[in-house]
Structure formats: C-alpha cells, structure tokens
Amino acid sequence: MSATTSGSPDNSSTDTLTSGLSLLGSAQQTPDESPLTSCPDSPKSNRAADTYFLDPKLPAAPVESEPIYPPVYNVCFLGAGFVGGPTAALVAYHNPHIVVNVVDLNQSRVDAWSGSHLPIHEPGLPKIVRIARDGTGQATTDLAGLGTVSIPKRSPNLIFSTRVEESIAVADIVFICVNTPTKLYGLGAGATADLSILESASSTIAKFAKEGAIIVEKSTVPCGTANMIREILEFHRPDSSFEILNNPEFLAEGCAVENLMHPDRILIGSATTYDGFKAAEALRGVYAAWVPPGRILTVNTWSSELTKLVANAMLAQRISSINAVSALCEELGADVQELSLGLGSDSRLGRRFLHAGVGFGGSCFEKDILNLAYMAKSMHLDQVADYWMGVLEINKFQRQRFAGKVVRSLNGSLRGKKIAILGFAFKENTNDTRNSIAVHIIAELVAEMPLEISVFDPGCSVAGIEEEIRNIGVTEAQMARIKIREHWKETIQSASAVCILTQWDHFRYPSKMPRHATSNNESTVTAPKPVRDPEDISWFFKNKLSEMDILELEKFVTRDSETTNEDPMGRFVPEAECLPDCVDCRSKEVGMKEGETVDWEEVATMMREPRWVFDGRNIVDGPKLEKLGFRVRGVGKGFNI
Numbered sequence: 001m002s003a004t005t006s007g008s009p010d011n012s013s014t015d016t017l018t019s020g021l022s023l024l025g026s027a028q029q030t031p032d033e034s035p036l037t038s039c040p041d042s043p044k045s046n047r048a049a050d051t052y053f054l055d056p057k058l059p060a061a062p063v064e065s066e067p068i069y070p071p072v073y074n075v076c077f078l079g080a081g082f083v084g085g086p087t088a089a090l091v092a093y094h095n096p097h098i099v100v101n102v103v104d105l106n107q108s109r110v111d112a113w114s115g116s117h118l119p120i121h122e123p124g125l126p127k128i129v130r131i132a133r134d135g136t137g138q139a140t141t142d143l144a145g146l147g148t149v150s151i152p153k154r155s156p157n158l159i160f161s162t163r164v165e166e167s168i169a170v171a172d173i174v175f176i177c178v179n180t181p182t183k184l185y186g187l188g189a190g191a192t193a194d195l196s197i198l199e200s201a202s203s204t205i206a207k208f209a210k211e212g213a214i215i216v217e218k219s220t221v222p223c224g225t226a227n228m229i230r231e232i233l234e235f236h237r238p239d240s241s242f243e244i245l246n247n248p249e250f251l252a253e254g255c256a257v258e259n260l261m262h263p264d265r266i267l268i269g270s271a272t273t274y275d276g277f278k279a280a281e282a283l284r285g286v287y288a289a290w291v292p293p294g295r296i297l298t299v300n301t302w303s304s305e306l307t308k309l310v311a312n313a314m315l316a317q318r319i320s321s322i323n324a325v326s327a328l329c330e331e332l333g334a335d336v337q338e339l340s341l342g343l344g345s346d347s348r349l350g351r352r353f354l355h356a357g358v359g360f361g362g363s364c365f366e367k368d369i370l371n372l373a374y375m376a377k378s379m380h381l382d383q384v385a386d387y388w389m390g391v392l393e394i395n396k397f398q399r400q401r402f403a404g405k406v407v408r409s410l411n412g413s414l415r416g417k418k419i420a421i422l423g424f425a426f427k428e429n430t431n432d433t434r435n436s437i438a439v440h441i442i443a444e445l446v447a448e449m450p451l452e453i454s455v456f457d458p459g460c461s462v463a464g465i466e467e468e469i470r471n472i473g474v475t476e477a478q479m480a481r482i483k484i485r486e487h488w489k490e491t492i493q494s495a496s497a498v499c500i501l502t503q504w505d506h507f508r509y510p511s512k513m514p515r516h517a518t519s520n521n522e523s524t525v526t527a528p529k530p531v532r533d534p535e536d537i538s539w540f541f542k543n544k545l546s547e548m549d550i551l552e553l554e555k556f557v558t559r560d561s562e563t564t565n566e567d568p569m570g571r572f573v574p575e576a577e578c579l580p581d582c583v584d585c586r587s588k589e590v591g592m593k594e595g596e597t598v599d600w601e602e603v604a605t606m607m608r609e610p611r612w613v614f615d616g617r618n619i620v621d622g623p624k625l626e627k628l629g630f631r632v633r634g635v636g637k638g639f640n641i
C-alpha cells in the first residue's frame, strides 16, 4: 500500500473554517494579540465545514452516538509549567472546539511556548503544540486507488499569554497548575507545602472568574486545599457560586505526552452534591474527547487530593525498597537487576519502579512525601509519618553511599583528579533539573577538593545546570572547580572517573540509539492501540476524523517507509525562522547530534588510568566495558558482576 499526500500549510485553500484563522491570525502571531474567546471550530460555528471528503466507493461509517456533557467552550490553565503546558496542549489538541488559554506571570516562559523552542523538553510535545497553537493547513491523501481522504484546515485554539485576568474572566473552567513547593520558612518549614502561590492565584480567580465557573485544582496539594480555595472565593464573591474540583495530574516527565495521551486513569474529585457532580461531568466531557470513559474515575474531593499524595509516596517507596535491597546485594554478591527480574515477574508486584540507582530526584516525590508526613504528624499519627519519612531516609542514604563509593574507590581523595558527570536531569528525556540527584552528588564530591568536576547532560542547558548547582549552596571556590560542558567529549577528556547519573539512552553500553532525539523533533506521539481491524480503512472516510484518527491515518500512510517525519500529511503551518543569535539553535549545533551516543571505545582512550566508571543507573554492561579497559561499579552489583 502506498499513499500520496498533499498539504497546504500556507492556509491558502478555501474552507469555511478560514474565518477562524483570520480571527486568530497566523502561526507566529504574538500571544498577546490573539483573542481569548473566539473559536471557529466551536459547536456553534458552521458545521458544514466538518464534512470530510467521502469516497463514493466506500460505505459510510456508522454514526456514533455520544454521551452529552455540560458544554465547555473556553478553559484557562493558570501556570504554563511542566504540568500546565503539556496538559493544556493535550486538551486543546483533542478538543478543537474549546479555546484553551494558558497564562503565566513569567513572560519569557510564555514567549518560549509561543515560539519554536518550547521551554520544556518532552518527546512528542512540539507536534501537539504546533497543531493546536498554530492550526494546520488542509491536507489530502490518496490511499492508492482506495480513495482520497481530505482533512480540512484546523483553526488554532491554544493560546499562551500573560493575560491572566482576562483569560480567567472568559473561562468556563479554570485549571490551577501553579507550583506548590515545600515551605522554606516559619511554621512547617522544610515539611509542609507552601500554598502562598496557590492562594494568590485563587484570589485572582475569585476576583475575575465568571459566575458559575468551575475551578480545578491540578496542582498537587495537601488535603483540604479545595476548602481553602472555596473560602477564598466565598470571601471575595459571597453572592456567586463556584464548584471546586480536584483533578490531580499523574504524568511523569520525559513521557508526559504518552502519559497524557493514554492515561491509566483520570481522577476527578468533587463535592458530593448535585452541583459538584454536574461540575465533574463537565470536566469529564473535556477528557472524554480522547480518554475511554472507563478510565475517568469520580470520587470525593478529599479522596482525590489524598490519592495523589499517596500515589507519589508509594512509587517512591518502591524505589527506596529496591535501593535498600541494592545495598544488601553489594555486600552479599547478588545482582539487584536479577532481583528486579525475579520480583517483577510476580504479577502482584509488577515490573515497574524496581530500577535500583542513585535514588529518586525531581520536584515532586520528596516534596509530596514531606507533605504527607507533615499531615500525618499534625494529626498525631507519628508512626505513619515516620513510615513515609523512612522512604526519604533511604533515598538520602543511597546517594551518599554512591558518593562515598566514588571517593573510596579513588583512594579516599579526589585532589588533583577530574571527575566527569554524565547526566544532570533528574531522569532521562527531560530538561528538568529541579532536585536532581546529580546536584547532591556533585555537592558531596566537590567538598573533596577535586581538580575539576565536569558536567554534561544532553537535554539540559548550561545555564539551567549552573542555576541548580548554585541553589544548593556551594561556595564560589567550589563553583570554580565545577565546569558545565556542552559535549560529552570535553567532559570526559582526562577524567579519572565517570559517574553516570541520568539514564539517558545516549550513555548506554552497548550503545542504544537514543529513544528520543535531543532535538525533540522525532515523532513520538502514538496513536491509540488499534481497536479496529487494521485492514479495514473505511473509517478513514467517516464524517469527522479526530486527531487520534489522524494519527492512525498517518501511521497507515507511512507504514511502508522508515520516515520519522512528524508531519507526513503535510498539515503543519510553517514556523518563523529563529534569529541568528538564537541560543537554542546554537546549543543544538555544538551539543550532541541527533542519534549520537557516547563512544565508549573512544572514552577509553581519553580517560586517565584506572578509568573508573560508576554507573549510578545500571545502564552499561559492566563486564563488557571492563574488556575495554575500564573498572566498573554499578548499583546493587556484588563485586565482579
């Protein structure tokens, strides 16, 4: 089967949806000029334009009856961060009839979302953002004699801006996605959540939200926060009524698009009143555009808030469990990866989150466990609090154990030695450096007065790494010993030891092509698991193709080729060229190239004896690497494994 496609990304073809494009302007419009409310693809608009080309040779697809949800035309995401940005993009992508405003106080973040280098590195996200934010041109595909499928233009419906108040004022649903970090001062310092940002956002919502708007807590919060928001709203607007829902986000960074596209579940917590249930239904309707109904669970608000905290605590607990076992393995001569295999094969335990390493990092696990433990303690449940705090204790123990092993293996002193750090992000496929394990290990190693600590990460910016290291409070003298590099070669040159701290595919041995390109352009957005007969293509000719259908169609037209083209149908609207001094373009030029991996044979020629490799993520094959002349230590591997 072959197929020819033709797109008109210049939007020049006639279509009744052009009204939308002229309203919202071109792909590169400045965010602050776009309208907050108009959405030409809304159900109110002329639906004749939705009639997709029907081939007379094929039978018409059956008309599906859809459940009716309370209507939603306009939503606002408050906070364009790691949660707000991708979640808003997915909502907009799957609901072309809903205008999605994403607002943030941080102008440079908004500018990045509106340009061609997104502020966060998530595989597959650029494609989703481009389609929803810029709209698409019309595209036609000839399915080799079987018929022609024509996809009309799509109007933009995802708008990033700093117009917080105006966007709240027109929203049917306001999603709160602001940060809820650990409080650093006063009562509960270092333990409870600092809700001041959320409180301030709630006051703004209270002042500007339209009557009857639904307010959704997406941020992770302590139990009872929905009540706090309710009280703020009642204080400012005693004569208005608003419903507060809790709808925690379960995405993991580095696979956010995949998680959002195919969520295990969507959890909606509401008041157990008629209005509460009705609000939950309205939110269910937004997700129902792409999430199977059985995966959308509704519970009460308290259960929902607590489920989120406990989910993170239990995931972290599994990591601490296997890490605690890894220490035993090293003493006993066992191999923790073999244990993970044996344990994970028990379906009651499951395979995931049994990967031993240097510990868990990231902005959430630690903060959410602290939060949970603080709540327990404030209810005088000290044993419960201590239980969860044990998870954090093991995490700290694990990274200190790792740093100690590095120093001891190098004869107890790092003086005059260069240590290379491969990986700074808290996990692979993200540029998020918050609370990375690497920063803690670097702080321990730099205290040993090494000649140099050289750091490289294929996904993080030099500035981002430096900021995070400074945040941990290293002295200026220590900072002078830390060099952040743009390529692995300069990082490793003349090093006595390499520490692998992030499980990027780029670092594996035997080498494995990076699963997701550093450029983030690779097509990684997957269509749903086929529920249809793959040979039956009649559904391509149904009246209206959803974006999920179009993904399936793209898969079909490229199934005989090796292409990684993100846009095989030619729907994309061209993006504006970057300015000549664009920092992101430069870092692509000097950093690792697409598909490049660390060449361990070359590394062997570049390092100083005795060429130590401390594999904090168990991603290199120790015995094989030792054949190249390295001395290798993994985590949870008894000597000589």
Ligand SMILES: NC(=O)C1=CN([C@@H]2O[C@H](COP(=O)(O)OP(=O)(O)OC[C@H]3O[C@@H](n4cnc5c(N)ncnc54)[C@H](O)[C@@H]3O)[C@@H](O)[C@H]2O)C=CC1
Binding pocket: 078, 079, 080, 081, 082, 083, 084, 103, 104, 105, 106, 109, 164, 177, 178, 179, 180, 197, 200, 201, 204, 218, 219, 220, 221, 249, 250, 251, 252, 253, 363, 364
């Ligand atoms: N990062 C993650 O993978 C996940 C995070 N969460 C939770 O989601 C929440 C947000 O986390 P992230 O997105 O990582 O944080 P983030 O720091 O990346 O984004 C928060 C954004 O909110 C903006 N903001 C703050 N106050 C604002 C206001 N009044 N109006 C408009 N924008 C405002 C900030 O400028 C920032 O850009 C947190 O509660 C976190 O625990 C939940 C699941 C996953």
Ligand SMILES: O=C(O)[C@H]1O[C@H](OP(=O)(O)OP(=O)(O)OC[C@H]2O[C@@H](n3ccc(=O)[nH]c3=O)[C@H](O)[C@@H]2O)[C@H](O)[C@@H](O)[C@@H]1O
Binding pocket: 220, 249, 250, 251, 252, 253, 254, 312, 315, 319, 352, 353, 354, 355, 356, 357, 358, 359, 360, 361, 362, 363, 364, 365, 426, 427, 428
């Ligand atoms: O609330 C949040 O912020 C999110 O926290 C985690 O997601 P995230 O922290 O983005 O990434 P994970 O894949 O959970 O990894 C967290 C850390 O654990 C480490 N990890 C993970 C799995 C494992 O087996 N071993 C292990 O050491 C990772 O390297 C990373 O440092 C949860 O997985 C998400 O469900 C949740 O929404």
